[in-house]
Amino acid sequence: MKNYNNQKKVLLAVDCIIFGFDKKNLKILLIKRDFEPEKGHWSLMGGFLKTDENLDEAATRVLNHLTGLDNVYMEQLRSYSALDRDPVERTVSVSYYALINIEEHSTLNESFSAKWFNIEDKPDLIFDHNLMVKNAMSRLRYRASTKPIGFELLPEKFTMKQLQTLYEAILGETLDKRNFINKINGLDILIKTEEKDMGSSRKGSYFYTFDEEKYKVKVSDGFAFKL
Amino acid sequence: MKNYNNQKKVLLAVDCIIFGFDKKNLKILLIKRDFEPEKGHWSLMGGFLKTDENLDEAATRVLNHLTGLDNVYMEQLRSYSALDRDPVERTVSVSYYALINIEEHSTLNESFSAKWFNIEDKPDLIFDHNLMVKNAMSRLRYRASTKPIGFELLPEKFTMKQLQTLYEAILGETLDKRNFINKINGLDILIKTEEKDMGSSRKGSYFYTFDEEKYKVKVSDGFAFKL
DNA sequence: TTTATAAATGTATTTTTTACACTTCCAAAT
DNA sequence: ATTTGGAAGTGTAAAAAATACATTTATAAA
Numbered sequence: 001m002k003n004y005n006n007q008k009k010v011l012l013a014v015d016c017i018i019f020g021f022d023k024k025n026l027k028i029l030l031i032k033r034d035f036e037p038e039k040g041h042w043s044l045m046g047g048f049l050k051t052d053e054n055l056d057e058a059a060t061r062v063l064n065h066l067t068g069l070d071n072v073y074m075e076q077l078r079s080y081s082a083l084d085r086d087p088v089e090r091t092v093s094v095s096y097y098a099l100i101n102i103e104e105h106s107t108l109n110e111s112f113s114a115k116w117f118n119i120e121d122k123p124d125l126i127f128d129h130n131l132m133v134k135n136a137m138s139r140l141r142y143r144a145s146t147k148p149i150g151f152e153l154l155p156e157k158f159t160m161k162q163l164q165t166l167y168e169a170i171l172g173e174t175l176d177k178r179n180f181i182n183k184i185n186g187l188d189i190l191i192k193t194e195e196k197d198m199g200s201s202r203k204g205s206y207f208y209t210f211d212e213e214k215y216k217v218k219v220s221d222g223f224a225f226k227l
Numbered sequence: 228m229k230n231y232n233n234q235k236k237v238l239l240a241v242d243c244i245i246f247g248f249d250k251k252n253l254k255i256l257l258i259k260r261d262f263e264p265e266k267g268h269w270s271l272m273g274g275f276l277k278t279d280e281n282l283d284e285a286a287t288r289v290l291n292h293l294t295g296l297d298n299v300y301m302e303q304l305r306s307y308s309a310l311d312r313d314p315v316e317r318t319v320s321v322s323y324y325a326l327i328n329i330e331e332h333s334t335l336n337e338s339f340s341a342k343w344f345n346i347e348d349k350p351d352l353i354f355d356h357n358l359m360v361k362n363a364m365s366r367l368r369y370r371a372s373t374k375p376i377g378f379e380l381l382p383e384k385f386t387m388k389q390l391q392t393l394y395e396a397i398l399g400e401t402l403d404k405r406n407f408i409n410k411i412n413g414l415d416i417l418i419k420t421e422e423k424d425m426g427s428s429r430k431g432s433y434f435y436t437f438d439e440e441k442y443k444v445k446v447s448d449g450f451a452f453k454l
Numbered sequence: 455t456t457t458a459t460a461a462a463t464g465t466a467t468t469t470t471t472t473a474c475a476c477t478t479c480c481a482a483a484t
Numbered sequence: 485a486t487t488t489g490g491a492a493g494t495g496t497a498a499a500a501a502a503t504a505c506a507t508t509t510a511t512a513a514a
Contacts (some may be wrong), residue, residue, distance in 0.1 A: 050235065076306065080284040202492095427461090
């Protein structure tokens, strides 16, 4: 048998839930659809799978096309396959979420009319994209409490306050400052720099960086990140 | 626009990781492939997505075709899309896992030469099916400790010992009997029947059933299953 | 009636999580 | 030079959860 004859093929797309953090709020990057149907409505950035790429590559390409970024943390979520999910044509879509450091992308590709929204102020999205975002949030919450992915959303140097604010935004709950810092310090995977952020207070607060090497060594010794 | 022209379609398949439990071991149901390539090798049960069904329906159909079972617990896992994953033709596959009560399926569809394997004795599988099984195991472990899905693998009535053995098989670790029973009883979602299983000892051990109604009420009151 | 075997049961200890308040530092204002 | 305001930084006691652990009980078979 040279191929699977008589089997029907289907359009396969990827849709990206792009998360960012502006030191205050968890954000999501959306684009304004400029063609019918649903023209003018907000949507996730997406694209079709090409024959010479796998899904990870398609998601990476689509993300790069909008943001210009490479080497972004992405993770596949799941497939959406309701028969009528896309009114134009039967399309199965695989969702991915991306975590990007907002400061890093200089300019968004203008042609998509993209805009960052606070996750709480997200507009209603087309098709099943609202569901995709909801599911992505729940995966992000889980992942953030078992893997040190939060740092993907922060600049290289960050303060404890920023880190706590980020986790509060992801988990959707307020955390006790002392308990949070004690827990983080207990993990022993951050480096305290000499530098201070003088923007937030007279006293200033120390910048930290994530010690990825140390983390990897600890993991290989059986350490499991847990927040 | 009536459809997305110029976009290439792709074959989309589902593959099922079918778990069972025979009161002793966690098992997986595999089929023997009877056509080239890889003829004679073991494989997951799978099938192609049809144009008039979504992925859940495809997975349900495929499972039913092999086992004759309906109303089986299934959960979508993830997509596999490596360009050369299927040597016959480019195919993207979405994996699902199913939890079935082994006693329930009277007869397997003979035409697939299906066989139950202890999960530890699983043979090498075709394509990327080994990876699919590995990922399914890890999802099963997570799910089993946060949702009461273990009962899907057990008969209506089961003993505490059987339940513990099941969880040990899923989690891959031995558990302390008293702590296990205390924890389960603490959840307060089982009904202790009057009946005893006399097969395992002179004394006999009580049968329990899962109180799904009570569980649902508790969940709606904010209760979260956690083992 | 003795014996063998799995079933059933509770508590003390350790670990983890939570709750909670005062002092320090420094720029800006006086 | 001194005061002031505001966020940064820090530790401990109490509560809750997880763990370790050993004896008695019920029954069929010998």
